[in-house]
Amino acid sequence: MKRFLVVPLVLAVACKPPTAAEQMDSILSWVSTAGMAGDAWLRHTTPDKYTRQTLELSDQTLLQIGADLLKSPPPSIDSAVLDSVLTRSRFHIAQMARLVVEKNAPDFQKQLDSLRLDQKLVKELAGSVGSSQ
């Protein structure tokens, strides 16, 4: 009988939505993906279409995860700071996607440098959420 009670309990616990720490890890993952794809494009090692599609995917995913996370932000981080860094990151990524089409490497490099700064901040925020949970 116990077995029949345990199985639904395990499934109920298992069906929990992603935690704030997992969402922050995903945000860091996508900002870093955009950065690495950008680096590769500047070194002429990846095709334009792949780079643009990856940057657009990063932008869309960040929008989605960010919106979910900001609905109930973790207490350990300032939601205004998180919102601001996400908005800036998405802006840089969107610009980079546009500059790939224009094949404008110098401006792309500037946006990538700015994204790198935000990436550091995202990493710190992810670290603070991870350590508080």
Place this chain on the structure above:
Amino acid sequence: MKKIFQLALGIITSVGGFLEIGSVTTSAQAGAQFGYRLLWPILFGTICLIFLIEMSGRLAAVSKHTIVDALRERFGFPFFFVVLVGIALVAFMVLIAELGGIGFALQLLTGISFPLWALPVSFFVWLLMWKGTFSLIENGASLLGLVTLSFAVAAIKMHPDWSGVASGLLPTMPEADKARYGFLTVSILGATISPYLMYFYSSGAIEDEWDRSYIPMNRVIATFGMTFGGFLSMAVLVAAALALQPRGIQVDTFPQAALLTTTALPRWGFYLFALSMLFACFGAALEISLSIAYFFSQGFGWNWSEDLEPSKNSRFAFVYTLIIILAAIPLLLGVDPIKVTMMSMALTSATLPFAIVPFLFLMNDPIYLGKFRNGWISNSVVAIVILISFALALISIPLEIIGG
């Protein structure tokens, strides 16, 4: 001389055909998230696979039966049918994932979205099945799959910490993300110990008309082919641990996985990754389609051989035609192959007991194997696989959900 050539070809094709979407995805995710910590399930799974593949070849060479033939004959059709449904369903999911992997590889190379590749890719796989021979499928696709050696080159070029790699070969528990760690362990084992490989290998031994003189060769091919293949899976994990983990990149999608080799191999890494996925998934899609067709045809007692004209084994050809069409449908609808891959790998683990327990009985049956029955080492290894796969079957479903 002919056997030496067959031996070399057998080892080379085993290496070239080892990686597929499941092993690449699970190893890349594991390396990106846990560094070298999850090397041990690859090692463990590869050792188990060496024994299981050797047994599959030995059964065919001695008894002239494929595993499916012998299962049906030994346990009767009703029991066989239960096993058939479970294993065929999981293999079908793996086929969807492999066809999706080909589509994604083509998306990387062309920029054309993967659902648009579903029909041409499925048609090409079907055409090769329809027109090709067993040796073309076995050797051709696997030889192309040798491009996956680029993962080993990438891993070595990134100068891994070898003591860290060695310590990853021993099981350890992480401080955080234990559920994810468990799920990835299950998925890696499912990706490595795929029952369809056993069915494909034993059917191939019958297609190639193996007899008892092939037993030593079978042992060498199983040992060296699977060992080198296991090294390739480890290379993917090591490359992901070095290229992606320090940046915090998780492998949730193919575009992220494609960055795996761009650091170590700046000039060609991206294209080598795409070609590796293309050929590895292509070879696996052919093998799985063939395995499912073998499975049904041998189970129902129909004519079967990839070397026969489709008109001479129409039901065999009908099975692979139908499953390839059905597998294309979810891809046309845009189902994410990575999600299908992770689900199918965990379900593979869950079905391992159904595939392996009856197989163990067969391998100890003197009617089929006479003096070539399993020794205690083979039996112990298979028993361990059964125990672990039972445990995995119990935990894999909730872990699948926790793992996202």
